[in-house]
Amino acid sequence: MPTTDDFGQGVSIASLTDAPDAAKLARDIVNGIAARSVMRFASASARSAALTAPAEGMTTWLVAEGRLEIYHIGSWLAWPPPAVQTFQVSDAPYNQTQVTVDYSVSAWPRAVFVAPPSGRAYVTVSAGISNTNTDTSTIWAAWRATGNLGFAYTNLTRTGLSAQGRRVVGSRRLMLTGMTAGETITVIPQWNISSGGASTSETFGGALLVEPAP
Structure with missing residues (x-):
């Protein structure tokens, strides 16, 4: 035998x-x-x-x-899981205040990727942002994740890059967890302003980077 x-x-x-x-x-x-x-x-x-x-x-x-x-x-x-990056094409209309709004696909494309075996990925948002409407006016560049997660991940204070009354250029990185290997996930860039509009708010050079983690 x-x-x-x-x-x-x-x-x-x-x-x-x-x-x-x-x-x-x-x-x-x-x-x-x-x-x-x-x-x-x-x-x-x-x-x-x-x-x-x-x-x-x-x-x-x-x-x-x-x-x-x-x-x-x-x-x-x-393997290794490929990174995905999208870039801002045009600015937001800033026609809403105190609400988080998705960028249009044409203004800032979504980042679509396949969840790796670990079910984890780093997501980084980078941009130059400003809102000069008042000294305390804020602006956010952020993102949310959806798809086959089983839930829609959205948390402005964890995913967002913020400025208050002045220009800030920076980035913020977060590990997205809880994904099922092989599922397609979409990361959607977002904006938020507390007051003002297109004449006082600006986002430029935006980049959204997704790095699947081993």
């Missing part, structure tokens, strides 16, 4: 009591080791045709895509 390797990897090895079959012996060893190594495929479609029932932890290199991927919880996930 076949035994398995000494490292607990499930590679089948023929025993001395098995009927002689050199072809089966070689196939069992090669297939067992190949499935646990980094397998190379011409493309994702070629991989799908060859691996109809991938196992948890399988690792592949896709030549056409130039990407290493790991099979985890039913999905092929890029």
Whole structure:
């Protein structure tokens, strides 16, 4: 009866009591080791045709895509998880006060990414912001996350970069947690002003960076 390797990897090895079959012996060893190594495929479609029932932890290199991927919880996930960054294109209208408003997609595109195996990602918002309506008028550059999280993450005081009555250029970073590996998450940039309008408020050079964490 076949035994398995000494490292607990499930590679089948023929025993001395098995009927002689050199072809089966070689196939069992090669297939067992190949499935646990980094397998190379011409493309994702070629991989799908060859691996109809991938196992948890399988690792592949896709030549056409130039990407290493790991099979985890039913999905092929890029490794290391790629970062995603979007940039502000135009300023907000500042036509509402004391409410947090999403930027339009054309003004500041969303950052869309696939949650890594850890279920964690760093999100950083950077911008130059000012609101000179009064000495105490505030402006925020912030973000919220939604998608397949199971909840919509929004917390202005944790995600936002703020200025009061003057110009501030800076960034703020937060680790977003609780995501399920393989799910698509959307990070949406936002703005908020306490008073004033487009003549007194400004956001420039905005950038939203998502860095999936291992």
